[in-house]
Amino acid sequence: MALDAQTLEVLMEKILVIQTAFIGDSILTLPMLKKIKERNSGCLVDVLCTPVSKEIFESSPYVNRAISVDKRGRQKSLWALYKFCKENLASQNYTHIYSVHRSMRTSLIVLFSNVRETYGFSNSSLKAVYKHIVKYDSSQHEVKRNLALAGFSFEDDGWKILPEAEASEHTREKVKLFIEENKLDKFIVLAPASVWATKAYPKEYFIEIARYFSQKDYNVVLMGGEKDRIILKEFLDLSDKIISAAGSFSLVESVELLRHATILVANDSAPAHLALCANVPVLMLYCSTIPEFGFYPYSRKSGYLNIEGLSCKPCGIHGKKKCPVGTFDCGKKLTPGLVIKKTEEMINEYI
Secondary structure, three states: OOOOHHHHHHHOOEEEEEOOOOHHHHHOOHHHHHHHHHHOOOOEEEEEEOOOOHHHHHOOOOOOEEEEOOOOOOOOOHHHHHHHHHHHOHHHOOOEEEEOOOOHHHHHHHHHOOOOEEEEEOOOOOHHHOOEEEOOOOOOOHHHHHHHHOOOOOOOHHHOOOOOOOOOHHHHHHHHHHHHHOOOOOEEEEEOOOOOHHHOOOHHHHHHHHHHHHOOOOEEEEOOOHHHHHHHHHHHOOOOOEEEOOOOOOHHHHHHHHHOOOOEEEEOOHHHHHHHHHOOOEEEEEOOOOHHHOOOOOOOOEEEEEOOOOOOOOOOOOOOOOOOOOOOHHHHOOOHHHHHHHHHHHHHHHO
């Protein structure tokens, strides 16, 4: 006897992954989604995310549906969050929830969703909400931690699965037109901005790097959001070979642009993870944070620079609004000369 569509949906393994953190964290969740789908190709994988990150998950070939929750807006109150969960999650017959995010609000979402098989990390708030607790290993990379949450273990480098973001034909054409109009035969990308001030490599140093490569055989493309246009304006006066793409592209469009780049030089921030999606060389510059937090770029074509031996470093996992000791040695001691040298070494090795 043939089963109707509604009965099949009830019987199907239907998984919800919760990741409501920053853009970079969202990108590093994509390998986990791929492995879950590979383990059971017939399952459906939905993702609960922020409105900003929704585009990233919608571009994944392994995601059935991305659902956004506005935890700083419409769903900020607990009552609004409860209503959202009952209307959008509890009725979806999820068989499993994997909660990558660890906040109390996320644990409440899990509770309100009325799912039996729930998985959370050992350092999650309200751990009693989760049926299965997985150890959060702070010594491991974020990708490997996420894979462990979903039941995958690796003794070697098999965890180094690149995140995937598929571009539409419209996106490819838009980026192609930008490259043609700006005559970008060979270009490097710089991403000088950061949400956190102490994560941002000094702007004057980035300017020196932009000047250096614009005097070589390269165009320099500046990447950032709409709000970064002002701080990047100073770069444009250096040379007509420096072009700003700030605010011009969405996240997935930025990945497509990076696919055509020679290399990206960025802070410990989202653009570095976008470069992983594009599988292009990326050099990450660590100021107040450290690679040991587990968010370093891990592709064969990637590298990073980090000043060690500073007693004040790290000053926080996310950085701060200003240097707590007033010196910002973590950024200032990482001189433009060091960055230029490493960038050229990577170009020669990978291009």
